[in-house]
Amino acid sequence: KNEVEQSPQNLTAQEGEFITINCSYSVGISALHWLQQHPGGGIVSLFMLSSGKKKHGRLIATINIQEKHSSLHITASHPRDSAVYICAVRYNYGGSQGNLIFGKGTKLSVKP
């Protein structure tokens, strides 16, 4: 079964800390997504990447295709970054129609 594993499950940080969330997957993919789910429940797409690195503000996403691993980094964390961060992948196999497989999420809490 193609799976997406995230670590850690829960993460508590102090404001200003550098945060890393990890995602690993099992077989070849065409793209990896990082999503943010706010405490109110809405889900927002942060990044979509298939190689290298992307940066948006204080958020950085990297992917290593050979190691089947991605990381989401948050620099200078802030309480408003508190959310669940979800990794999702689109596997390379025929008939998938590009459907996403989701990890269980990492719940981040940033304390002031």
Next chain:
Amino acid sequence: NAGVTQTPKFQVLKTGQSMTLQCAQDMNHEYMSWYRQDPGMGLRLIHYSVGAGITDQGEVPNGYNVSRSTTEDFPLRLLSAAPSQTSVYFCASRRGRVNQPQHFGDGTRLSIL
């Protein structure tokens, strides 16, 4: 630009009742999908559609029905609600090309008593 709109936001049903969760998008996206989110699990795909008139099953389709008569709308029907269908439901859409970001609705929290 409203994006993906889901209604209702909350609903309580009794076992055996039927209902339709509504999903509409105004971005002319070809691909639409329904997911359920349960505690301790990742989002799971229920049904999806790659265009008007075309639907297909996802990972957990049993007990649900969908149709796609227009590009904009993708309703999800619960035929005979069961407590196991208590969940948070998300609708999402994206452009037809595979590697495009998905846009999510705000979710529908559904409780089956």
